[in-house]
Amino acid sequence: MGVENINRMFQPKSVAVVGASERPGSIGNALMRNLIKSEFSGTVYPVNPNHKTIWKHPAYPSVQDIKASIDLVIISTPIVTAPQIVRCCVDSEAGGVVIISAGGKETGTSGKKIEAAIKKEIKHSGLRVIGPNCLGIVCGKAALNASFASHMPLKGKMAFISQSGAICTSILDLSIKEQFGFSYFISLGSMLDVDFGDMIDYLGGDPEVSSIVMYIEGLNRFRNFMSAARAVSRVKPIVALKSGRTRAGAKAAASHTGSMAGEDTVYDAAFRRAGIVRVKTFEELFDCAELLAKQPRPRGSGLAVITNAGGPGVMAADALADYGIEPAALLPETAIKLEAILPSYWNCGNPIDILGDAAAERYNKVVEICLNAREINGLLIMLSPVAQVDPADIAESIIGLLGGKKIPVITSWIGGSYVEAGRKIFNKAGIPTFDTPERAIRAFMDLDLYAKNIEMLQEIPSKFPKKLEFDRKKAKELVNNKIEAGEFNMTEIDSLSLLEAYGIPVNPAIKALSAKEAGDKAEATGFPVVIKINSKDISHKTDAGGIALNIKNKAEAIDSFANIMRNAKEYNPEAVIEGVTIQPMVNDVDYELILGAKKDHDFGPVILFGMGGTLTEVIKDMAIALPPINRLLARRLMEQTKVYSILQGFRSRPPADLVFIEEILIRLSQMVTDIAEIEELDINPLVIKQGKICAVDARVILKPADIPAPFHLVISPYPNQHEEIITHPKLGELLIRPIRPDDATLLENLFNTLSPQSVYHRFFGYLKRLPHSMLARFTQIDYDREIAFVALSNTKDGEIMLGAARVITQINRKHAEFAVLVGDPWQGKGIGAELLKRCLAIAREHGIEKVWGMVLYENTQMLSLSKKIGFTIKKNPGAGVYELNLELGKAKL
Template identity: 60%
Template structure:
């Protein structure tokens, strides 16, 4: 369903309260009372067959009896009545419903059955539902308070969404104290229909929303959530508190990766990939909510601490250090200005201790100096009540000075009654205030991390030296044969064969079923050798004493074979022993790493990287990320571990080949992208030695998949199926393919080649260069949401983009705006038609309904192309421009 139907819930012109009652203690009364008290600007219709009038309003016996248009029904009656009420909604043309009623799935089997009936009735009628079991919805812009909460939030630009009604009321109560305003306040309840993905999409499009705060207990429709969050977080901060960090589902893991990649770690990785800031406690959620409501995004790490007491200044500096940050070094110019206004015995350092007798005037002068200092981006202003200080007057003085400044400013008025009035002054002025330096620094760090994460997400990934090749048919055959034979764990040789099919380097591995076989294999491999147990039933070979190292002679091999077989039989008498494997002994390795993948029940496959070897699960130095990966994402994954510092070279150890490691991670990512049958995969260890890499042990777990690739992923991968070499009108063959993040340098070159006229036709304004934010938006697209094709030509000067056609879809992917730009010397040669046709074909395949775009009247080539491809061409009302539209629902 379209998210635009959510307007019926969040921007209704008329609301019916089903179950409205004059009984003050009832939910139906509270909802009606809040609508009236909030001075909702639309119509309000109480519905209850047992009353004629409530609060001065006429009461209707049923929805059908209202006889006037209604957008939203707020249902407060018992949940068993809801399916029938939704049928009334359908008959009355009501498009949205808030089901406050509890007793759904939280009540057990009977509640689940009721929810199924509610969902069926809503889907049949096209009604959007918030709830059941929710507090309701607030839109302060419309003065709509369709909740049974005790208060109306203050107006603002922060949107808050929570699965917990109790968290909603707690946040609301605190927001009134801290003077934080909200644009939307949403209790989402059981998410039978409207979920977090829907709301992020909807609120992301609302100019009245500057940032979004979420309290999440569980998610649904994970791919939609990731798509929405990745799109919206680029333009609006999203902060989330996700409850439920316990690890319960990893005890039966068959691999190191399965044991290490716990569910909460996967949520962390998903939120990070989506650009979401995750907080850990209710207190932190409060602090971030306040910060986003009142402060601009931090512009950098240049933090100054101003204090009238040394101890709190040290506490603030220590808190910064805990996050790997330091107070900014003050420039000589700043020091000189401070010397001129401070007593000679001030700290002469940052933190700036302006001493216990600091007057409001001294605070003001110091802050003025810091505001003008170019090295300072963030200011922490601390006051402790002392006999010579005046917290209230100081707060008043600073508020007038700080109003409208673009710096990130945090105040810490420490104490009790003496500082309360100062705190209230800051809250009323929209300046964040905290009770301790640690809380202020922590809140700052979250928002600074968000800003840094946005920078990283918008960086351009470097291209690989050459296109990677994979033996996908060979890998497919190997997996299919194993599953057909009922094998859900590949043997080590089979696992290595699968890795090798995707270009991941493995060592030579020979299978032997007897002592003589083992000796022959050792001769083929070359001494010294390693021998390992070969069995599907023994996954951790070292635990079964199934690994023998550095075997140098035939007799060593024979003795090792006998020992391994005996130990394996004792370790697991029921195990099916297939023999042993014989492999070359790498006598020296620079680094031992673990690479792996686990198929998470919610987010699909995740990639793991970290310190490898037998102590992997003890050291727990690893990080995880969601596929697909590119070189930049692979680097970020490695940078999140301690072993990455070693890989750059340490003492007498040479640096590892990080470019090769990038490539191996990308190849591993592609393997799990292509095969949803892979449930767990371990490469442990991957040895890095002499500038190379070698997987010396591997384990792969399989299971049949009900979902084909790539729908098992929560992030849509590059759609290589749309690549094609095509001959255009001039007889030249070009490669037409979807755009890639790595195309950014080629896109810059294309833009630089365009004439001012071509640029104006594309952007409707002069654009001298493509800023990094725009470049990232154009190249790092969500392949589920947007469509963009480039035409590439390889000539003697290298590869270049001849043109780009793109469709920018609305959040529900039913409508899309098109744009086309072609290199000047290639216009009129069929490149634009080819690329736009490909976009239209993909749009039809995805079920889009409409493509549209505005074209300047001077752009006669684009108008002609539109007519050729079947677009209708009409003047835009009250404009000289034309709108081109094509209805894809028609044959």
């Protein structure tokens, strides 16, 4: 469906109100009042068959009676009328509909049927629907208040999106009190059609929006949501309050991973991967929203705290410590400046206690010093009421120093009515103010978290020293055979075989069906051994008494077989038992880890890493991430756990091979990317002994997949299928493949081969180097939104990149822009044509209809290439460029 019609909804030239009324207290009356009082410049059409005029506007019996183009239709009549009205809107070629009416799926079966009928009406049209059961929408730029809210928001550059109308009205009321505004105010309601992903996409492209704040009860179209958020969060902060944090998962899981990676933990991981700052409470959402609306982003976590009392300063420092942060260490130059203006008995540190008798002059001097101190990235100014000074006077005097500040400044005037006038002064001046130090610190740390998210999103992963190989055929055959046989709980031996197919080292296991066979095979393996129950119906072997450790001879092995079989039968009489497994005993290990995977109902597969062993679920030292992952993401996953610091070496234990653990995590990620049927997977423990790593125990649970790989992931994985080796007549073998995040260095080297003229042709300006942010932008792409191919050659000096081409989809997903870059030594050899044709072919497969680009007059090589492919070329004298357009259906590929 078209995002262009979403634009018609928020920037309408005409609005029809179905159910318009003059009856006081009615929603139809509130909608008309808000549209008219908001000074909306477009045409308003009341629709009500019982009236000739409403609010001095001619009324119409129905939408189809309006003989004019309608951009937006608002429906406030009972929801049973909505399907018919929506049909009329489709016939009238309206842009979109906002259904205020309640009574949809939230009411049960009857409501679901009504929503299904509405979906049926819009299925093959471009009409977009917001709602039902929503407050409406507000757009400041269009002076549009198409809601029944009590007020028009103040003007600002922050967009607010909520499923809850009550949360909308509460935020609106508080925003007016705190004096910050919005560019958009959107109530999505039941999200029958337009959802959070759509709105993030739309708002991300609007220069009037500087940040996006969301209240989320639930999501749909999760892959679209993640794709939109990952794209937009790089340029605009996104803050979310997701309600229902304490809800249990859908059902108890059979594996350690399933029980530990609960629903809310997965949302945390998803938001972190998308660059979204997640807040936990309504108060924190409001505080963070205020700070985003009023303050610049911090350059780092270095916060200075100015206070006129020691106690609040300590409270602020303690609040920072809860985030693992210390107040900024003052440089000697800053301390000397402060010492010159503060009493000799000041504390000489941060928090900066300027003492209880500090009046406006002292506050001003200290604030000015801190604003100019290079070690300070943020400033918290606090005041506790004392009889000697007027809180309002101090607030008024500080305001003058804060114009054009480059760091975020927040205030905390602590107290009640005595300091309220000071708070009002700050609010009016656009300076965030909080009633406690803890709230102020929390808001600053949310802002700092966003800055760190962006930094993490733009980090460039390093390459592995070797190419990772996988036996996908063997793994798929193993899984498919089990699914076809109806065996969804894989035995330990089969689970270990699956891991081996993906290159994960395992402790080999063999099966024994009798006591004698157990004794013989244990002896052949070599003592000591471990013997374990072999049953797909017993998940946790230790709980069932199904493990015998450190078996030292044949007699012990025979006895252990009997004990294990007896214990297992008592634990689960219905279990199907296939004897035991025998493995070499790994004693005196240095570390035990758990690695796992679980298919979340909403976000698809997630990867788990943490401290392993029998106490895994008690200690719960673990972190999760969404696949696919690279080296950087694997390391970030490890760093979130406490065991990570131990793995770097602890007392007499040697450091673990962290690079190899990264590799194993990536192999696990690739496995769940390739095999959609993996429901749950445990490797517990993954042991490390004297530098060697292996999976000692494993458990895999399968389930037929509703969605095939790789579409079961919410993040599009690297498309391996598009890799191809070609033979170039002059350059020999070239690898043509999609670009990867770890190609940044190769791309940088390619740029360095360009002459100033080539740089100018490609970038329409002169660049001496590719900035880090641009390298990240070009290599860390969303394969759902962009297509980018590179040509690589292996030389005696290593791999080099000869050229790159990309097609970038526009906001409506039907149109895209192309770009080609070939190094000077390889220009004119057909590399650009080869890469661009592949990009265009895949773009056509993705449903892209038109591709465009701009080429400078003097870029004759690009013009020649474009003509061969079939682009139409139009001269734009005003811009000094040719505009190139291609209908992909007519392309010569």
